[in-house]
Amino acid sequence: MTEKVEASLPDKEKNMSEWYTEILERGEVVDIRYGVKGFIVYRPFGMEIMKNIIKLYEEELEKTGHRPFLFPVVIPERNLRKEKEHIKGFEGEVFWIEKGGHTPLEERLALRPTSETAIYPLYSLWLKSYRDLPFKAYQTVTVYRYETKATRPLLRGREFLWIETHNVYTTGEEARAQTREDAEIFWEVTYKKLGIPFLHIRREEYDKFPGAVETYAFDTLMPDGRVLQIGTTHYLGTNFTKVFDVIIHDEKGDQRHPHSTCFGIGLSRILASILLVHGDEYGMVLPFEIAPLQVVIIPIYKTGFDNEAIDKYCIEIRNKLMEEGVKVVFDNTEKSPGEKYYYYDMRGVPFRIEIGPREYQNNTVTVFRRDVRKRETIDKKELLNYIREKSRDILETLRKRAEERLANAIIEVRTKEELMKYVKEDRRRIFKVYFCGREDCAKEIKNELGGYETRGIPTDEEDKRGKCIWCGSEDAHIAYLAKAY
RNA sequence: GGGUCCGUGGUCUAGCUUGGUAGGAUGCUGGCCUUGGGAGCCAGUGGUCCCCGGUUCAAAUCCGGGCGGACCCA
Numbered sequence: 001m002t003e004k005v006e007a008s009l010p011d012k013e014k015n016m017s018e019w020y021t022e023i024l025e026r027g028e029v030v031d032i033r034y035g036v037k038g039f040i041v042y043r044p045f046g047m048e049i050m051k052n053i054i055k056l057y058e059e060e061l062e063k064t065g066h067r068p069f070l071f072p073v074v075i076p077e078r079n080l081r082k083e084k085e086h087i088k089g090f091e092g093e094v095f096w097i098e099k100g101g102h103t104p105l106e107e108r109l110a111l112r113p114t115s116e117t118a119i120y121p122l123y124s125l126w127l128k129s130y131r132d133l134p135f136k137a138y139q140t141v142t143v144y145r146y147e148t149k150a151t152r153p154l155l156r157g158r159e160f161l162w163i164e165t166h167n168v169y170t171t172g173e174e175a176r177a178q179t180r181e182d183a184e185i186f187w188e189v190t191y192k193k194l195g196i197p198f199l200h201i202r203r204e205e206y207d208k209f210p211g212a213v214e215t216y217a218f219d220t221l222m223p224d225g226r227v228l229q230i231g232t233t234h235y236l237g238t239n240f241t242k243v244f245d246v247i248i249h250d251e252k253g254d255q256r257h258p259h260s261t262c263f264g265i266g267l268s269r270i271l272a273s274i275l276l277v278h279g280d281e282y283g284m285v286l287p288f289e290i291a292p293l294q295v296v297i298i299p300i301y302k303t304g305f306d307n308e309a310i311d312k313y314c315i316e317i318r319n320k321l322m323e324e325g326v327k328v329v330f331d332n333t334e335k336s337p338g339e340k341y342y343y344y345d346m347r348g349v350p351f352r353i354e355i356g357p358r359e360y361q362n363n364t365v366t367v368f369r370r371d372v373r374k375r376e377t378i379d380k381k382e383l384l385n386y387i388r389e390k391s392r393d394i395l396e397t398l399r400k401r402a403e404e405r406l407a408n409a410i411i412e413v414r415t416k417e418e419l420m421k422y423v424k425e426d427r428r429r430i431f432k433v434y435f436c437g438r439e440d441c442a443k444e445i446k447n448e449l450g451g452y453e454t455r456g457i458p459t460d461e462e463d464k465r466g467k468c469i470w471c472g473s474e475d476a477h478i479a480y481l482a483k484a485y
Numbered sequence: 486g487g488g489u490c491c492g493u494g495g496u497c498u499a500g501c502u503u504g505g506u507a508g509g510a511u512g513c514u515g516g517c518c519u520u521g522g523g524a525g526c527c528a529g530u531g532g533u534c535c536c537c538g539g540u541u542c543a544a545a546u547c548c549g550g551g552c553g554g555a556c557c558c559a
Contacts (some may be wrong), residue, residue: 006523008523018556032553035535037553105490148486299519299520300520300521303519312554334520336520336524337520337522338520338522338524339523339524340523341523342523343523364522451558
């Protein structure tokens with residue numbers, strides 16, 4: 001039976017902002033009171049989740065041949081300016097260091113907004129032969145962008161955490177194949193392990209990463225109907241290897257510029273997505289694998305009963321779970337059971353075990369599952385298998401729920417009239433339309449549809465052709481329109 | 486980018502219009518009692534009223550500037 005108890009939080013769909021602000025604070029995820037706009041503090045619980053998320057992506061990257069490295073946070077101005085499109089795209093949002101102590105620096109230093117221009121000068125020293133390729137590396141770091149739009153904790157900050165890969169290949173074909181591997185890596189973790197579904201999109205020409213030849217993005221859906229870009233991967237061609245003089249000898253002994261890619265995994269936004277997509281009115285709901293606390297054991301004492309025996313019974317179970325590598329806590333603090341339930345619900349603990357006289361006497365345990373909010377009493381001996389099995393169930397349930405919401409948000413529209421009709425409705429959607437790909441057309445759409453913008457082309461339908469829903473021109477491709485963060 | 490609102494113990498908040506004692510709730514600490522969805526009672530603890538400047542005998546309160554935050558619209 002599903003428990004009907006008083007909710008802790010406002011309704012996520014109706015009032016996402018308030019829900020989100022509250023869960024960040026009450027769940028001790030981040031602290032927004034640092035006092036510098038766009039900069040936040042990860043509190044221990046939030047950072048524990050983050051570290052678990054990072055580990056999943058890093059493992060997948062290393063499995064596919066990426067090696068870790070770490071570059072400085074500062075980039076000399078002359079390097080940042082080398083690639084023309086790149087600097088044009090980032091110039092307005094770079095933080096500059098201009099002084100060391102009281103002395104003005106001879107050359108200003110940028111806090112990296114992304115690391116291409118930090119990394120490529122070294123690539124020109126490291127990579128000399130086709131034998132040095134492919135070169136696949138990543139770093140997990142913070143980057144800095146002076147955002148002028150409203151900042152929001154984790155969703156849009158002036159400092160944010162990400163993983164960036166920077167790969168180099170002899171040929172363009174190999175490099176393009178890397179963008180597809182990036183998509184697989186992203187799928188493997190984001191969808192399969194975190195239960196977050198997303199759209200795989202090729203961005204329009206005018207929406208590309210500054211300096212890229214092709215940009216692919218991963219957009220997920222927020223409870224308020226807006227989409228959020230949580231990752232991007234770019235084919236950079238030889239744009240960066242040229243300006244940074246990365247030159248290799250190929251098999252024939254000819255000198256050439258290798259091709260490169262980069263892949264950004266938006267860790268801050270992924271954490272936000274996990275909270276927003278899976279959470280409910282009682283707090284976070286975390287997939288078992290990334291939960292800092294996976295099981296909590298709560299004793300129910302009774303006056304006149306042998307409460308020490310209940311303690312012993314709980315400790316025995318805790319120790320057994322610990323031996324199996326489960327992150328478990330036995331909470332025998334003096335708070336009432338109800339208060340503890342609310343506390344651990346808020347923190348998304350996947351399983352709660354309640355043990356009182358009844359369980360003690362019957363050699364059973366009562367297990368509460370956070371995602372579906374159901375209790376079940378089982379034999380003590382079955383506990384470990386139960387948790388193993390149901391933790392997979394939790395992930396399935398969360399993923400299925402999220403996937404349905406994403407699928408339900410998307411609607412194919414063929415005519416402008418139809419589009420206008422849907423836009424006027426209360427509900428936000430992701431429209432799938434034919435679109436010509438021209439920037440002025442995109443601007444008109446954004447202006448006249450009250451903020452709905454072109455998000456790009458679904459990668460599994462790049463070949464389809466039709467008439468642009470806006471200007472009517474032929475040879476338009478399929479594109480998504482959505483409101484975005 | 487445009488607009489609206491806000492900043493007071495750890496947290497939430499009253500007080501601000503009409504200048505003069507910082508009040509409450511919650512948390513925290515100790516004690517008693519209790520424990521199957523946020524219990525209760527008693528005692529204690531905790532505040533540069535966001536910052537800088539101005540007006541004034543006197544500023545949380547009025548004025549100017551700054552910093553930070555929330556929400557709505559584009």
